[in-house]
Amino acid sequence: MSTAVISHEPIDSQWSLPYKGHVGMLCLIVAESAIFTIFVVAYLFYIGKSLSGPTPRQVLELPIFASICLLSSSLTIHVAVAALRKANFGAFRLWWFLTLVLGSIFLVSTAREWRHLIYDKGLTITTNLFGTTYYSLVGLHAFHVTVGLIGLLTILLLTLFRRVQQEHAKNVDTFAMYWHFVDVVWIVVFTVVYIIGR
Amino acid sequence: MSSETIALAGVHEPSRPVGVLLHSWVTTVDHKRLGILYILYAILFLVIGGIEATVMRIQLIVPHNHFVSPQVFNQMFTMHGTTMIFFVAMPILFGFGNFLIPLMIGARDMAFPRLNAFSFWLTAFGGILLYFSFVGGYGLYGVGAAPDVGWFAYAPLTAKTFSLGHSTDFWTFSLLVSGFGSIGAAVNFVATILCLRCPGMTLSKMPLLAWLNLVMGGLVLLVISPLTAAQVMLALDRFLGAHFFDTQAGGSAVLWMHFFWIFGHPEVYVLVIPGFAFASEIIPVFSRKPIFGYPIMVGATVAIGFVSMSVWAHHMFTVGMSSYGNTFFALTTMVIAIPTGIKIFNWLGTMWGGRLIFKTPMLFCIGFLFQFLIAGLTGIMLSAAPFNWQLSASYFVVAHFHYVIVGAILFTIFAAFYYWFPKMSGRLYNEKLGKLHFWLFVIGFHLTFDFMHIPGLLGMPRRIYTYEPGRGWEIWNLIVTIGVVFQAVAILIFVGNLLYSMFKGVPAGNDPWDAWTLEWSTSSPPPEYNFAMIPVVNSRRPLWDIKHPEDPDWQYE
Numbered sequence: 001m002s003t004a005v006i007s008h009e010p011i012d013s014q015w016s017l018p019y020k021g022h023v024g025m026l027c028l029i030v031a032e033s034a035i036f037t038i039f040v041v042a043y044l045f046y047i048g049k050s051l052s053g054p055t056p057r058q059v060l061e062l063p064i065f066a067s068i069c070l071l072s073s074s075l076t077i078h079v080a081v082a083a084l085r086k087a088n089f090g091a092f093r094l095w096w097f098l099t100l101v102l103g104s105i106f107l108v109s110t111a112r113e114w115r116h117l118i119y120d121k122g123l124t125i126t127t128n129l130f131g132t133t134y135y136s137l138v139g140l141h142a143f144h145v146t147v148g149l150i151g152l153l154t155i156l157l158l159t160l161f162r163r164v165q166q167e168h169a170k171n172v173d174t175f176a177m178y179w180h181f182v183d184v185v186w187i188v189v190f191t192v193v194y195i196i197g198r
Numbered sequence: 199m200s201s202e203t204i205a206l207a208g209v210h211e212p213s214r215p216v217g218v219l220l221h222s223w224v225t226t227v228d229h230k231r232l233g234i235l236y237i238l239y240a241i242l243f244l245v246i247g248g249i250e251a252t253v254m255r256i257q258l259i260v261p262h263n264h265f266v267s268p269q270v271f272n273q274m275f276t277m278h279g280t281t282m283i284f285f286v287a288m289p290i291l292f293g294f295g296n297f298l299i300p301l302m303i304g305a306r307d308m309a310f311p312r313l314n315a316f317s318f319w320l321t322a323f324g325g326i327l328l329y330f331s332f333v334g335g336y337g338l339y340g341v342g343a344a345p346d347v348g349w350f351a352y353a354p355l356t357a358k359t360f361s362l363g364h365s366t367d368f369w370t371f372s373l374l375v376s377g378f379g380s381i382g383a384a385v386n387f388v389a390t391i392l393c394l395r396c397p398g399m400t401l402s403k404m405p406l407l408a409w410l411n412l413v414m415g416g417l418v419l420l421v422i423s424p425l426t427a428a429q430v431m432l433a434l435d436r437f438l439g440a441h442f443f444d445t446q447a448g449g450s451a452v453l454w455m456h457f458f459w460i461f462g463h464p465e466v467y468v469l470v471i472p473g474f475a476f477a478s479e480i481i482p483v484f485s486r487k488p489i490f491g492y493p494i495m496v497g498a499t500v501a502i503g504f505v506s507m508s509v510w511a512h513h514m515f516t517v518g519m520s521s522y523g524n525t526f527f528a529l530t531t532m533v534i535a536i537p538t539g540i541k542i543f544n545w546l547g548t549m550w551g552g553r554l555i556f557k558t559p560m561l562f563c564i565g566f567l568f569q570f571l572i573a574g575l576t577g578i579m580l581s582a583a584p585f586n587w588q589l590s591a592s593y594f595v596v597a598h599f600h601y602v603i604v605g606a607i608l609f610t611i612f613a614a615f616y617y618w619f620p621k622m623s624g625r626l627y628n629e630k631l632g633k634l635h636f637w638l639f640v641i642g643f644h645l646t647f648d649f650m651h652i653p654g655l656l657g658m659p660r661r662i663y664t665y666e667p668g669r670g671w672e673i674w675n676l677i678v679t680i681g682v683v684f685q686a687v688a689i690l691i692f693v694g695n696l697l698y699s700m701f702k703g704v705p706a707g708n709d710p711w712d713a714w715t716l717e718w719s720t721s722s723p724p725p726e727y728n729f730a731m732i733p734v735v736n737s738r739r740p741l742w743d744i745k746h747p748e749d750p751d752w753q754y755e
Contacts, residue, residue, distance in 0.1 A: 020309040020393040027385040027419055034423035035430075038457055042431065042442060051448045126439035129448050136434055136442075 021174040029181045032144070036185055039140055040192055043133040047197050050128035056198045059121045066109035067190055070145075073102035074183040077176045087166040093159055099179070100152045103145060110142050134193065141189050144182050151175055227311035228726055229296050232318050234622060236293025239322055241693070243285040246329075248689065250278040255679040261667040268663040272346035275661055277328070279349030280369065283465065284376055285325040287607060291472040292321075292383045294614055295411045297622065299387065301717035301724060302405045304396025304733040309389035317382035324376025331368035345369035348661065350458050351432075353443035353451040358436055367436060370429050377426045380418055387415035396716075398735040403755070405715045405738065406489060409496050410475035413503045417468050420507065425461035428454065452517055459510035466602060467506040471499060473610035474541060477563050480617050481545050483713045484560035485552030488739060488751070491544040498537035498544075505534045515586040524583040531581035538574055542567060557711075558632030562613035565640055569605030573598065576651070591661075594654025600647050612639070612692070619696065620710045624722040625703030631695040635688050642684025649677045714739035 080095035114135075117123045125135045155172060158164050164172065214222075223231060253274050257265045266274070296314065300307055308314045331344045345365045347355040356366045391412045395404065432454075434440040441447035443454045482489045489495065511519060511527040519527075545567055554560070576598040580586050589595060612635075619627050653674045658665065665671055709718040719741055720729055737743055737751035 015397040017393045017395060020389045023392050024310060024313075024385050024389040027388050027415075028381075030416075031381045031385070031419040031423045034420050035427045038424045038427035038460075039431075042453065042457075045450070045453060046448075049448050125434065126441070129441050132434070132440040132442060132449075136431065136440065140430075 019170060019174075021170060022177065025174045025177045029177065032181065032185075036140065036188070039133075039137045040188060043137050043192055043197065046129040046133050050130045052128050054121055054123055054127070054130070056130055056134070056193075059117055059123055060194060060198055061113075062194050063109055063113060063190075066106045067186065069102045069109075070106040070186050071183055073099045073106075074180050076102065077179050081169060081173050081176050084164070084166065084172055085169045089159070089164075092164075093156070096152065096156055096159065100149065100156060103149050103152060103179075107142060107145050107149065110138065110145075137189060138193060141182070141185055144185065148179050148182050151178070225315075227307075227315045229300050229308045229311065229314060230622075230724060230726075230728075232314055233293045233295075233297030235318055236289045236296060236321070239318075239325070240286050240290035240293060243281050243289075243325060245689075245693075247278050247281040247286055248686065250274045250281065252682055252686065254278065255682045257664070258675050259679040260676070261665050261672060263664055269343075269346065271663045272348075272661075273344040276345045276348055276369075280328060280345070280373070281325075282603070283349065283469075284373060285321070285328070287469045287603065287611075288376075288380060289321055290611055291414075291469060292317075292380070294476070294611075294618070295387055295414075295472060296383075298618065298717060299390055299408055299411055300394070301621075301720065301728055302715050303391065303394060303399055303408050304716050304729060304735065305390065305394035306728050306732075308386050309393055310386050313382050314386050317379040317386065320379030320382065321376045324372045324374075324379060327368060327375060328372035331365050331372075334364065334368065350455075350462060352458075353449075353454040354445060356432060356436070356454075357444060367433070370433050370436070374426060374429045374433070377422050377429070380422045381426070384415040384418035384422070387411055388419070391415070396733050396735060402493070403735060403738050406478040406492065406495055407475040407715075410471050410478065410499050413499045414468055414471045414475075417464055417471070417503050417506070421461050421464040421468065424457055428457035428461070431457075452514075455514050455517065456511070459513045460507075463510040463513065464506045466599075467502055469607050470602065471502070473566070473607045474499065476610040476614040476617070477545060477566055479715065480559045480563050480613050481548050483617075483711050484555045484557060484563075485549045486555070487548055487552040488714075489544070490547035490550075491540075492738065494540060495544055498540045501537040502534060505530060505537070509534060512581055512586070515583045516590045528581050528583050532578055535574055535578055542571060542574075557616075558627070558629060558636055559613040559617035561633065561636045562609045562616070565636070566606050566609040566613065569601060569609065569643070573601035573605055576601065589654060591659055592654040593658045593660055594651050596660045597647050597650035597654055600650070605643060605647065612636075615692075615696070617711070618717075619699065620706030621717055621722050621724070623700050623703070624706055625699050626706045626710060627699040627703060628695050631691055631698075635692045635695065638684050638688035638691065642681045642686075642688055645681030645684060646678050647681070649674050649681070653678075709741070712745075714742045716740055719744075 076095045077099045080092050080099060083089075083091035083095060123131050123134075125131050155164065155175065223235065226232060226235075251274075253266060254271065257263055257271055257274075296308065299305075328345075343363075343365055345351075345368060347361060347366055347369070351366070351369065354360055356370075391404070391408050395408075401409075431440070431442040435442050435444060435449075441449045443449050443451055445451055478489055478495060509527060509531045511523060512531045515524060515527075545563075576594070580589065580595065580598060616627055616632055619625075653671045656670055656674075658669075658671050665675075706722050708721055710722075711718070716729075716733055716735070717724070719733065733740065735743075737755050739751045743750040743752060
């Protein structure tokens, strides 16, 4: 039985379908969004329900600088991918490295914030419901930043060994989608934790 | 008419030592082999879950029975539910999806073959982790063993105080691990269906099986993730002393219920939509008519997918929600009957006036139609909040959801087994044994689950270890348990038939059913590369177009 079905009507134009990397990453982002949604709902539900202190208003400070760093890293990764598409490797490496630095600043600042909260303010995950929801939601995001940083570093190393070529722009772009997602999630987390929750 | 198998026809691969063969299966990334691995793995757990059910039914056969201890009984219903949902139904449906989707859309493999293998092994290890609890669940405290908190594990049963040892941790982590596997599989399904269709196969020319699995994949992404999140929270509670579900510290037990059922109810649709997909492929072929109302079928499936995500709290009417909450969830639950009803009418419309062929797969599909209707009707009864207050957590509910899961989902899975067995193995199953399986299983199913409604109506709660005589429950429990015997014999015949036919069956050829979708155009079993040439299609029934060049489908679509 032949599988090449005789074409009665010529299939007009080129048969093109979406790039599987993009679709796969979008699917992952949908799933991740659902996970974050549940943590955000739990956070919102438990605002003001802690039986003991400290409360968010007493201990939380707005991480403005870190947020600016993380959000601008979306911009730098975008410029980096655009440079790779034009085979401008020098610019790609520079902007990619900058993205990595900005992401690292964010993670370090989260770490310092946690250290401050744990050692100076005595707030841990077991202290009260605020501690429980705060560390799990911010921690979940920080975990995603960490995974992103590992990815950024891996691609940077591959670049230094000249293994990233122009034809890989699509793959690198797929990874950039993940990084954008991490940034967008931070906007939500920031709003929920530092604005609504405070 | 033969370009597909020239290279390999009649050529036997040299037999390889068992070790090499096993290695090739363990390291495989081929979607067909992974599909078969999923299915075999699920059959193993089907037998285990069935044994657990049998233990419960023996315990309940007469009042004041002491066949097992109350502790073991609790473990049995927890493990039965968890096993059947996560390690039987999900993997078996993923297995068929894996095997069939690339073949039906004219692709050589899934979009991400290695992710596919990774997902399978995550699922497999999740199951092993769950069952390792029988050995490792005692932990340091000398209590525990297998999980015994029920398959939806309501707080505060899962709190450290009430569940010492590690039994609940095994439950949590096994679902977490297999949940990642499910998400990986769903990513693969969606990406494959959207990105790897063969030339000419627009979305409106896809086989319904691909469409329905696309919806199922999307649903998995949206609903397995909340379960994953909730399991992470539970693990944080149990290991790091967080307070998500700890009422002593202001946490909420009801929040867990919401999070669980946001997953739990759409999960039913995750399972039944692939079942619909099997019926939508099999019924037309054995009615010798194209599917009736293809676009409506697609629309109804998408509608079910959407509505299914807003019905979860009908599991929680007895919790005491506001009357607005009750009304909302009662209404959405009733609304979902509309697209499902449309589907039933479309399958009937496909059969209407067709030249029906009552082979085993068709018999199972007809059984499915009949039983799914009844399951839907009791579902509407339970969706009415006042009725639900009376019967929540009774055997009526148990009967209802087994009508869905066994009467609808398992029946379509059996239909799929018989229908695609020739494609997977290259041999025909034994039709007589198949029919015997069907009739025995129908009798057993109805004995068990029809009569299970009655003790429920008489007030018998689910999950009770034993009961007092003289409440009018004895005779019904006896009948229910007798039904299990029929089902068990039927399953043995089924497994025996598959094993026998695997080695001694009549060679099937490419297309034993004179069917119309692309998987029947390649050899049975298909070569590793599926298609020597990537096919080009013009209609929803490409093989009809080849067989009937004088009257091809694409003229009408």
